[in-house]
Structure formats: structure tokens, C-alpha cells
Amino acid sequence: MAMETSLEKPAPVRQVANAISGWIDKLGAIWVEGQVAQVNRRPGVGTVFLTLRDSVADISITVTCSRVLFDSLPTPVTEGASVVIHAKPSFYANRGTLSLYARDIRMVGLGELLARLEQRRQLLAAEGLFSAARKRSLPFLPATIGLVTAPGSAAERDVVDNASRRWPGVVFQTRYAAMQGPRSAAEVIEAVRRLDADESVDVIVVARGGGSVEDLLPFSDEGLIRVVAAVRTPVVSAIGHEPDQPLLDLVADVRASTPTDAAKLIVPDVVSESSGVAQARDRLRRALEAWLAREQAGLDALRSRPALADPRSLLDQRDDELLGLRERMRRTLGHRLDRAADDIDHHRARARALSPLATLRRGYAVLQDADGHVVTSVAGVGDGAPLRVRVADGRIHVTTTSTEEIDV
Numbered sequence: 506m507a508m509e510t511s512l513e514k515p516a517p518v519r520q521v522a523n524a525i526s527g528w529i530d531k532l533g534a535i536w537v538e539g540q541v542a543q544v545n546r547r548p549g550v551g552t553v554f555l556t557l558r559d560s561v562a563d564i565s566i567t568v569t570c571s572r573v574l575f576d577s578l579p580t581p582v583t584e585g586a587s588v589v590i591h592a593k594p595s596f597y598a599n600r601g602t603l604s605l606y607a608r609d610i611r612m613v614g615l616g617e618l619l620a621r622l623e624q625r626r627q628l629l630a631a632e633g634l635f636s637a638a639r640k641r642s643l644p645f646l647p648a649t650i651g652l653v654t655a656p657g658s659a660a661e662r663d664v665v666d667n668a669s670r671r672w673p674g675v676v677f678q679t680r681y682a683a684m685q686g687p688r689s690a691a692e693v694i695e696a697v698r699r700l701d702a703d704e705s706v707d708v709i710v711v712a713r714g715g716g717s718v719e720d721l722l723p724f725s726d727e728g729l730i731r732v733v734a735a736v737r738t739p740v741v742s743a744i745g746h747e748p749d750q751p752l753l754d755l756v757a758d759v760r761a762s763t764p765t766d767a768a769k770l771i772v773p774d775v776v777s778e779s780s781g782v783a784q785a786r787d788r789l790r791r792a793l794e795a796w797l798a799r800e801q802a803g804l805d806a807l808r809s810r811p812a813l814a815d816p817r818s819l820l821d822q823r824d825d826e827l828l829g830l831r832e833r834m835r836r837t838l839g840h841r842l843d844r845a846a847d848d849i850d851h852h853r854a855r856a857r858a859l860s861p862l863a864t865l866r867r868g869y870a871v872l873q874d875a876d877g878h879v880v881t882s883v884a885g886v887g888d889g890a891p892l893r894v895r896v897a898d899g900r901i902h903v904t905t906t907s908t909e910e911i912d913v
Contacts, residue, residue, distance in 0.1 A: 522598035534593040534608060539566075540722075541586045542687035546572070555582070557590065557605070558687055560726060568592060570607035578610055585686045587613040587722065622725050626752055629727070634734045635755040641739045643759055643771060647707035649676045650771055651700030651738070653693055655684040660712040660764040664743065667768035672775050678706055684713040689723035694732050701736040708771055709736070711753065712743040712764040724751035733757060743767035862897060871895040883908040 508524060510516045542565055543556035553575040555568040568590060575582065582588065592605035613621070629635065650668070654661045661679065668675050680700055682692035693711065700709050713724070723729065724744050733740050733756050742757035743764045754760040761767035811818055857863050865871070872880040873893045880886060886908050894901040 519598070522596075522601055526596040526598045529594050529596040529603070532594050534591055537590050537592055537605060538613075539588065539590075540687050541582055541584055541588055544582060544584055546575075555607075557588075560587075560690075560728075562728070563691060567602065567604040568607050569604055570610065574607065574610065578612070582610065582612070585689075585719070585722075587719075589613060622752065625725065625727060626755065629730055629752065629756070634730060639734070640758045643739050643741070644707045646672070646773060647675075647771060649678055649703075649705045649707060651703070651706040651709040652677050652679045652712065653682055653696040653700065653709065654679065654712045654764075656681040658684065658712075658714065660684075660714050660743070663764040664710060664712050664768050667765050668772050671768065672772040675772050678703065683723075685716065685720045685723060690726035690729050693723065694726075694729050697729075697732055697736060697740070701738045706738055708739050708741060710741045710743055710761075710767050710771060711757075712767060713745065714764070715745045721745055721751045724753040729753065730756045741767050741771060865895065865897040883910055 508516050508520070537557065538560075539557040540560055541555055542558040545554040545556075547554075551572050552569050553572055555570065556565050557568045558565040589611045590605065590607045591609035591611075592607045594603065595606050596603050626635075633639065652661065652664060654664070665677055668677075678700065680696035682696045683689040684693075697709060697711070700706050711724070713721075721744060724742075730752050733753065739758040740756075741759045741761055742751075742753045743761040743766065744751050744753055745763075750760075759770055761770055807813060861871070871894070873895060874880055874886070875891050875893075877893075880892065886892070886905055888905055888907055890905045892903050892905060894903055
């Protein structure tokens with residue numbers, strides 16, 4: 506039942522602490538899984554104090570157990586070990602602290618550990634965190650490379666030295682973190698987040714040398730996997746050797762078999778690239794020379810044609826044709842004019858042949874009276890009548906002396 510308190514009747518601290526202790530004592534024993542973050546064995550004390558850390562969240566709780574139980578374990582418990590504890594919650598009223606009192610401690614064996622990792626892999630894969638569709642490609646030449654590794658480690662030297670030999674101008678921003686132990690996952694997460702927040706970092710490399718399955722457990726931490734899946738910067742996983750494959754390898758955008766291999770993946774080889782550029786320049790030069798040669802050959806072929814080799818030859822040919830046409834036109838026109846002149850002469854001759862003047866020229870004459878009328882009969886002409894005779898070249902004025910009729 507809840508304590509009845511008021512402003513006038515507050516509960517003392519001891520009563521509240523004892524009530525909490527009583528409520529927690531009513532809880533039964535439970536099985537708890539976690540990672541041992543700290544072991545504290547005080548000399549002369551029969552109790553061993555452990556700090557048990559959650560594998561995903563940044564939460565820990567104190568665990569106490571008897572020294573007899575701790576020393577009787579077949580495998581000694583060390584910091585970083587994964588354990589399953591059968592414990593009962595207890596509340597220490599004098600200090601107001603909550604802890605778990607361990608009744609049994611079971612080390613997570615390799616087979617069981619691998620089974621748990623496989624189960625975790627399947628769950629994360631079902632969420633699509635390992636999907637190839639979400640993986641990003643690495644930049645060809647990153648301006649700045651973020652490196653997460655242990656300080657002074659061989660992995661750091663392998664990545665930096667090999668990358669610098671391949672591309673001397675490469676720039677690193679290194680964030681150091683514990684690469685094994687209970688603090689490893691949290692420190693690696695913090696380092697990855699800090700590098701991802703830096704706009705100048707183009708790729709992040711998480712590098713560590715080889716180790717046992719237990720040593721590489723932080724790189725299968727669910728929290729780390731989700732952080733790597735959420736960052737915007739491409740991540741390269743270079744953990745252990747070729748056979749090692751923590752879950753970080755599956756969620757990373759690129760997996761490197763070793764730290765040395767990571768250096769080969771993140772930066773190109775300047776010697777190889779220079780050779781490729783030289784070869785490309787040679788191919789371009791040859792292609793351009795071949796194109797110019799083809800165009801020059803085509804131009805030479807065009808210039809060798811008669812029309813371009815001697816343009817006046819066509820003009821001379823056309824000039825000869827024009828002269829020939831002009832002569833034909835002149836002859837044709839002359840012939841037509843000659844025929845037309847002949848026709849005019851014929852018509853003139855016919856017209857002249859039909860003209861009275863032509864008749865007069867043949868010796869005939871036209872007789873007219875004084876009024877200009879043509880005299881066609883002697884009946885109207887008397888003696889002494891004045892007449893005019895029209896001949897070919899003029900008129901003759903005559904006077905009749907007599908007339909004579911002739912039978913026709």
C-alpha cells in the first residue's frame with residue numbers, strides 16, 4: 506500500500522528508503538544478460554563488485570556476488586566478458602543504491618555467443634540494415650579521410666602509411682577509441698558520430714587488427730550497427746583479417762579484408778592513375794591524329810577533282826559551249842531572216858504583178874476624161890474632147906480627133 510503523506514505529515518527519508526527496500530525485496534530472481542564493464546575485488550572483503558553494462562544502451566548496474574561464487578567459476582570473469590547472471594534485485598537503504606545480488610554467473614560460451622550474434626544478424630538483416638540498396642559508393646579521391654582506431658596501433662600505421670604511399674596528398678582526421686573491452690563500442694560510436702558531423706570528411710574508416718571472437722564483439726554491437734547505418738558519410742570496415750566478419754562488415758558501405766586493403770580501397774594509386782592518364786592522352790592523341798589524317802585525305806581528294814584542281818577548265822568548257830550555241834543561234838537567225846526576205850520578195854513580186862502599174866509597164870495605158878473618170882467605151886467620147894492618158898511613168902494630155910468602134 507502507498508504511504509499516506511501530506512505537507513503537514515511528510516515521511517522521513519528512512520521510512521521511504523525502507524519502503525523501497527521492502528518493495529524491491531518482494532521481487533523474484535531474474536536472469537540478466539550483459540557485458541562486464543568493471544570488476545572490483547577488495548582485499549579482505551567477501552563480496553566482489555561487478556559493473557554490468559547493457560550491450561546496446563548506455564546503461565549499467567552494480568552486481569554483487571560472494572567471493573566463493575566468483576572464485577568457483579570454471580572460467581575467470583574478466584572485463585569485457587559477456588555473461589548471463591541469475592540475480593535478485595536489492596536496495597541498500599543506507600546509501601539509496603540499487604544492485605543485483607548474483608546467485609549464479611554463466612559465461613557466454615563461443616558457440617552460444619556465435620548463436621546470439623547470428624540471431625542479432627538475422628534481426629538486423631530483417632530490418633534492411635544490411636541491404637545492398639542502401640550502401641553508398643566511395644568517392645574517387647576523398648579530400649579528407651576520417652579514421653577511427655586505437656592510438657599507436659598497427660592498424661593506424663597500415664592505413665595511413667599505405668594510403669600516403671598511394672596518394673601522397675591524402676589528409677586524415679583520426680579519432681582514437683578503445684578497440685576492445687567494455688568501453689570500445691561506446692567510444693567507437695562517439696568517434697563515428699563526430700567524424701560524420703564534420704562536413705570536410707568524405708569517408709570514414711574503422712580499423713582494427715585481428716583478434717579473437719570475444720575481442721571483436723564491440724564491432725557486432727547493435728548500437729554501433731545502427732549508428733553506422735544512420736550516418737550520411739560512407740563507412741569502410743577494416744576489422745581483423747580476412748576470416749573475421751563482425752556485423753560491422755555487413756552494415757558498412759565497403760568491407761576491407763585488412764587495414765592495408767582499406768588503404769587501397771579509399772584512395773587511388775597515383776602511379777597507376779598517372780599511367781592511366783598518360784595512356785588516355787596517347788589514345789586521344791592517336792585518335793585525333795587519325796581523324797585529322799582522314800579529314801586531310803578527304804580534303805585532298807576533293808582538291809584533286811578537276812573542278813577544284815583547275816576551276817577554269819569548267820569555265821572554258823562552258824565558254825566553248827556558249828560560243829557554239831551563239832554561232833548556231835546566229836546561223837539559225839540568218840537562215841530565218843533569209844527565208845523571211847525571200848518570202849517578202851515573193852510577196853512583193855506578186856503584189857507588183859497584181860499592181861496596175863505593172864500592167865502599165867507592160868505597155869498598157871489608162872484613159873481618163875477631164876473629170877478623172879476612166880474611159881472604158883468610145884460611146885461617151887466626142888471629137889475634140891480633152892483626155893488624159895496614164896502610162897507607167899506619167900500622164901499624157903491628148904485631144905480626140907475622132908473615135909472608132911471595134912467589134913469584139
